[in-house]
Amino acid sequence: MVSAVTDPSVLHDTKAAYDAVAPLYAELFGNMLETLPLERALLAAFAELVQAHNAGPVADIGCGPGQVTAHLHALGLNTFGIDLSAEMIALARRAHPGLRFDEGSMTALDLADEMLGGILAFFSTIHTPPRQLPTVFTEFGRVLAPGGYLLLGFLAGDDPLPREVDHKVTLAYQWSPxxxxxxxxxxxxxxxxxxxxxxxxxxxxxxxxxxxxxHQEP
Incomplete structure (x- = not known):
């Protein structure tokens, strides 16, 4: 899944990197959930919580070729995908023509305030420079309704400070939970x-x- 960041040069490099590998990425990871039972369980729990709260649609931010967006839809959520990479969005639209996929940056989402019941960010913030991650989380909070849920996937490490890692596509960061x-x-x-x-x-x-x-209003 592709991140969107605030620094224009990083944004450009990340977009270009994922545009270049989009077909291979879709081929390698299109069926990834079939071998990830823990992730399937997390997504099912996330879907159940969002449905119980009934607060609005769910955005898969950094959706890549759309396989997880489609999985959430199959779990009963009103889901759409957003990604920085035009090539990824094109692949997602072809693979899942019944679902909505839009190009966009997670730091400036073209969404109304508090319109979402849930956000999935499945390894889509891993390329965001650490100093810019608070901006991303603030934007997530803006578009998420009070009481709405966010499920964040990331590269986990033990160091309390974020650490640069050599991701196969482009520079990424590892964080402690x-x-x-x-x-x-x-x-x-x-x-x-x-x-x-x-x-x-x-x-x-x-x-x-x-x-x-x-947080919900008191």
Whole structure:
């Protein structure tokens, strides 16, 4: 899934990198959830919570070729995808013609305030420079309704400071779950739960997941 960032040069480089690998990415990861039972369970829990709150549609931000967007739709959510890469959006539209996919940056979403019941950001913030991540979380909070849920996937590490890692597509950052949870708290989110998964055989990094909820008005 493709991140969107505030620095124009980083944004351009990230977009270009994912545009270049979009067909291969879709081929390699189009069926990835079939081998990820923990992720499927997390997505099912996320869908159940959003449906129970009944606060609006769900945006898959950094949707890539749309496979997870389609999975959330199959779970009963009113879901649409957003991605920085035009090539990824084109692939998603061809693969899932019944769903909505839009180009866009997660730092300036073309969405109304508090219109979403949920946000999925499945490894879509990993290329965002650490100093700019609070801007992304603030924008997530703007478009998410009070009480809405955010499920964030990221590259998990132990260092309390974010660490640069050599991602196969472009530069990425590894975060400790606690450090990300604190940034989300400062952006107005309350933690619901977290998970850290060991890397599979073909993976180089631990996978981390944080499920948070936007504070509701008293």
């Amino acid at each position: 606690g450090s990300l949870a604190e940034l989300l708290r400062q952006a107005g989110f309350a933690e619901v739960g977290r998970l850290r998964r060991e890397p599979h055989e073909a993976e180089r990094f631990h996978s981390g997941y944080l499920l948070v909820r936007k």
